[in-house]
Amino acid sequence: MGALIIDRDRILLVQRGKQPLKGWWSLPGGVVETGEQLTEAIKREVREETGLDVEPQIVVEIFERILRDKEGKPEYHYVLIDYLCKAKGGEPKPGDDAAAVEWVKRKDLGSRKVTEGTLEVIEVAFTKKEALRQKKKS
Numbered sequence: 001m002g003a004l005i006i007d008r009d010r011i012l013l014v015q016r017g018k019q020p021l022k023g024w025w026s027l028p029g030g031v032v033e034t035g036e037q038l039t040e041a042i043k044r045e046v047r048e049e050t051g052l053d054v055e056p057q058i059v060v061e062i063f064e065r066i067l068r069d070k071e072g073k074p075e076y077h078y079v080l081i082d083y084l085c086k087a088k089g090g091e092p093k094p095g096d097d098a099a100a101v102e103w104v105k106r107k108d109l110g111s112r113k114v115t116e117g118t119l120e121v122i123e124v125a126f127t128k129k130e131a132l133r134q135k136k137k138s
Contacts, residue, residue: 001038002027002082003046004060004125010103011122012092013112014049017099020067020076026115027082027122028052028098042083048096054085057132060125063117084125084132 004027005012013025030045032038039056046054060082067076092101104112106126109119 001032001042001045002029002080002121003042003054003056003085004082004122005046005050005052005054005085005087006125006129007087007103009106011106011109011125012050012052012087013102013104013114014094014098015100015102016097016115017094018097021115023099023113024115025104025112026118028101029080029082030096038081039083042085046085047090049094049098050090050101051093051095052090053088055088056083056085058084058128060084060128061121063121065117082121082125084128 012028014028016022016024016026028046028049029042030049032041042056043054046052062081065078065080066074069075092103094101109122
């Protein structure tokens with residue numbers, strides 16, 4: 001699960017503090033615990049990783065990521081559900097398995113070592129957030 005938390009022209013990213021992909025930047029999120037509702041899982045994971053309280057708004061994308069070892073065998077297989085979330089409180093600070101937490105301007109995203117597929121889903125989220133904003137205005 002991942003959270004797309006957008007504030008104007010910025011998105012909140014976390015730098016992974018553990019393997020896999022230690023040092024890479026990605027969306028805050030994590031795994032669903034047994035018996036946990038998806039929206040409760042994303043709230044908990046974001047709070048643990050960033051210190052922020054969020055409210056999930058809509059699902060932006062669902063996709064798979066398969067990471068392979070040196071021999072080409074599947075090592076990790078993730079099914080990712082990314083939610084557009086609204087920040088409701090708290091101050092961003094790294095926690096749990098995050099090495100850093102940072103608001104990154106949309107125009108600066110290309111300069112980061114970002115996990116595969118993340119930039120594409122961020123662009124979809126900016127578009128969907130704008131559509132939600134326009135819908136609320138009408």
